[in-house]
Amino acid sequence: MERYDILAKATSDTIWDWNLGHNTILYNPGITDTFGYDLDKNEVTLNWWLERLHPEDINTVMESFSEAIEKRTENIQQEYRFLCANGEYKFVLDRAYVLYDQHKNAVRMIGAMQDLSYAKEEENRMTKAIMDAQERERREIGLELHDNVNQILAGTLLSLGMINRVPAEQTPWLVEKSMTYINEAIQEIRTLSHQLAPANFNDISLEEIFRDLLESLSVQKEFTYSLHFARFHEAAISNDIQINLLRILQEQLNNIVKYAQATSVYVSVVCEGNRLTMRTYDDGSGFCYATVKKGIGLANIKKRAEADIIKTIQEKISADAKVKVNIKVETPEKPEIKG
Template sequence: MINSTHPLHILVIEDSQSDFYLFNEYLRLTKLPVQTLQHAQSLAEAITLVQDFQPDLIFLDLTLPDSEGAATFTQLHQQASHISIIVLSGLDDKQIALQTITEGAQDYLMKGEFDEKLLTKTIMYSLERKKILQHVVENYERYNTIIKATNDTIWEWNLNDHKITWNDGITNTFGYPASKVQPTTAWHHKNIHPDDRERVLTKIASCLSDGISQWEEEYRYLGADGSYRFVYDRGYILKSEHKPYGMIGAMLDITERKRKQEEQIETQKLITRITIQTQEQERRDIGLELHDNINQILATAKLCVDMAINEEDISKELLYKSYDSISKAINEIRSLSKNLVPPSLGDIGLKEALLEMIENMSVSQGLKIKIRANDPHVESLSNNKKLIIYRIVQEQVNNIVKHARASLAEIELKTDQQFTRLTIKDNGIGFDPRKKGKGIGLHNIMSRVEMQNGEMEIISAPGEGCTLKIVMPL
């Protein structure tokens, strides 16, 4: 409350000089620290003084030369809604004075029926009530601003009459026009997905019975278009003398977040599936290479050794053949190992590793491969990123060798301040990306790119070759 030392600025709107003189005497007897007292005899004069003077308190006579009755208060209140107004009323105006209280006046005094004590009490209480009211209005405006700024659907549930009130979120988020929103718990409960309804209502009932102050739950809620949206709902239980009488809460639409989570799960499943397929394919390739190539070479070497043991006349020639076969087997194993074991990129550099990889691959004589990777920043990439780029190039060059029937392939690798950009282009037979599904090779590439939060683009058409563009953040 305002203390007795607070300097007051008061405006009295009274056309009767005798009534103003009497009021002034009572005001002097109150001993309140009145710093400024202004007097206006008409409403027009008072409105001018309000704008220039900005008083703390206004005393208003309802009968003035230029205005009369409740309209007098209404016009003044429109210009001074932030100021405490106390109505000075005659006996004939008592009902009108009471009406002004409902419209925003802080109090009223009957002329001739108050003294300095009542005047003191009225002034102090009116100022304090106005101060409290202003805080309520400010909080209400702040609350409304927060409600407008949030995407939440705010609800309030009265446990006594089973009524629920909603903010605009029920329209903005779920599409229900105001005329279709029923303020009942039955309507709200009906909109909860049948598979979720029992779980949600059971949890709410449990919180109410166990004295828990708040709850939260995820479930599906029916929209006006007939589709269900995922919501995250949390409620706070309101209590009086430890007895619940209501709840207030907010529903947040998390449909998009759920969709992205499901996409991430599906992507992870795809990556796992491709990884397993890749491992199985690599095992098959290694098995075929060992069985159909290296095993045959070693079998030939063993046969020559067996014959050398039994044929002394040609043993030396057979041993030479065995030597050649064993040498071929060693070279084949070395080549196979290079494809399986990651290169020492930190030692020889990414470009040199790519050149060595292409040199060791079974590239047809009719295919020429060019590499442009002269950007000095390429070698400053992390070893992990270099290895990913190496494997992508290895996979795509294998695709070109096996399927493209190309005579020329170009590999370009460069960086800028934010991204690493890899382009692999060939002049082969091409394909229609919309019709042809991605093989395991392209899926392997895609999974590696996605793990780096990158993007992959395939540009191809029948007879026009293929261009693979990859962009990965540094």
Template sequence: MKANYVEEQFIQAKEKSDRLMNYFLIAFFLIGLLLAFYYDTWLVAVGVGGLSLLTYYSAKLILPHSNLYQYILSVVLGFFMVQFIYQMHGMFEMHFLAFIGSAILITYRNCKLQIPLAIIVILHHAAFGYLQIMGFDKIYFTQLDDMTIHTFMIHISLAGIIFFLCGLWAYNFNVSGESQAVQSFEIGKLQEASLQKDIMVAMSESLKKSNEKLKAANSELEKIFNTIDEVLFSMDMINYRIKHISIACIKVYGYTPDEFMADRDLWLNIIHHKEKCFVGREYEKLENGKTIFNKYRIIHRDKNIRWVETKMIPTLDKRGRLIRIDGICNDVTEKIKLEKKLAEEREQQVRQITVAVIAAQEKERSFLGEELHDNINPILATAKLYMECAISRDDSRINLIKDSKDFIITAMDEIRTLSKKLVPPSLGEISLIEAITDMIDQITRVNKLEFSTKWDCYDESLLDDKLKLAIYRITQEQFNNILKHARAQTVFITLQQHGNEVKLNIQDDGIGFDIMQKRNGVGLQNMKSRAEMFNGRVSINSTPGNGCELTILFNTSTELISVKKEIRA
């Protein structure tokens, strides 16, 4: 671990040095080209400089994992020194490029890299110095006229000292870098250990807070679990016992949670004997993973029979085996009693409606019989008498036949009037408003009663024919009640429609009545029955001496559904 870290640090230092060398080599090559402008040494600048770069980068590309390219770099730096000295015609200061190269190589922290550069310097100085002094043309080493052996040795010795010092610095940097890498690694380990410790402390604190929150949540959940009225329970089906049950079981069953958990058959024993047959059937559904919902009777601890409603949710394992049942149970005894009471009231209401319908039918039959016997029958009898007289009397036959005809026409008009009272006009042929208006006209012909009508935002196309007939019959029934009992002078009728709501309001200024007093008539019951068939709400407002107001509200969005249900029933 430590060795890998140290090696990684050295690799990073080498990569950094490689990037630095790229800049120096490019700079040296460009300097050579710049010098070629002044001394016309393009061949040397391009040839030597280009070959030097080609050699360095080729070695680096061919042997990427070897350090050979670093030694080639040392030689290349020496060749750049030779190139610049040659381009500057032996300018002495160009010898310092060797020292610059030596200093650059320190970044690799390898003291051996100084050796190739030192060898190039020594060979160059010895060979080129000798050739220049011997008089060879185009050989540039120094601008001095002569260089003695003594001077040469001092020059080489000083250069060697510089190379040695640079190598020593590279070595010290290497040792120091390795020591720093080791120290950094150890510090990193300490920091990592400290960080891990901090993380563990933070995790411990977080876990502590989470445990506190979990305890608080469990406490709240347990509080809810034991405060709701419904019984919550969980049953372990592997060991066949109740694991959890809320305290509401005392109210619903009369037994404590401890008693349920102590006696695993208690829940089965308290089921009413007539209800136990469903247990096996429902258990099969639970084994198939189905949630069940049912109502059944139990025997409370106080020996009273109660109704409970239970929902049970099964949990199966990976093999499909029933391992747990969770459920909720509540006492619905009062609900069952209320439903039974409502059913009885509904049945009583149906009986009342039936009685009212039969009474209405008998009333219509009695009215028809009276009209036929007391009105139409005498008119037809008179017509018959006139016809018999016309047969026997020649002198007045024509007048008698004409009178007989008038009596027959009168009988026909009476029959037509009677039929309109019994059978409403076809609301498919005329509108409801026209039918009510016609009924008002018939009443005003024989009664001193004024009518005020108001039709507000009324659209008959939105109403079913059966509802229109019910409105007509209710209006007819209320008009009959007003004529018989109200002693009214004026009747106000309003028919309004807003959205899905239709409102019928009939008000008179008659003597009124006490709505709290029981009445024997079936008229009001008939109107209520007709309205309820179409989900209508009937409201009657009346007091003695203040007339009567009848208001009925119909909801046209639900009346068709109601009619279908009534017809089906």
């Protein structure tokens, strides 16, 4: 591994050499410097490595390796979380090269693990900062519309109701027409204000906000809805996560209204252990995630999800469109791993 050690000094990567025949992996000192493991001869079994993959990543990683070997692919690149000796997970970018014998059988794999943790943390911080700025902007615009413009229009409505400077025969029509326009403007501004201003979860529960949102849309767009909200301690969920859940639901309902032509919508929120899951279904035209994943709406959902370590899954099943959001609402105890 001497030549690999020289390479690692230039890249700060952890170099590994996997003997597929013996299922053993040899690491350079990067396994100690980056991940904290003090290994005897820096050689381990494949099971040692598998045990340190994040449970949510292990299937994807192994399927990627298996598919590459089956297709005789030489280069593999993937991201996953790897458990350090101190019990913390680090995001890594793993790039590997597969060697085959004369019979096209994979016999060896050489790779380099790059620590992406700092870059991931910076990305999450940037995403959260952008969303915080958006929430502040929404708050300011919402308050401005509600406290100023709305009150001016309401005062104008009262004034128009007292019109007495036009011929008597025109007064009823003018008053009725003005009141209709102003009432519509007030309703539109009020709706916009509610969408822009961040929800205040101190005075109203997340369930009530969800129900109000569904009720307002169902009346306007003529679809029925069902909301299943399992009882749990909402105070244990941060205000930021609740706001992001609301925004994700708003985005999904907007998509349903614009594109799905649905007649019924089902929303459920369930908390089991340290995992909170929100699901939305509709009976509309559905969508194929592979063909729409570059859309702004789904991009907004994904962006909000990533800021709170939320995993989103979008898929089309028959004619039903579903979006599932899983949230880790508390940090579990870190496993104790000895190198």
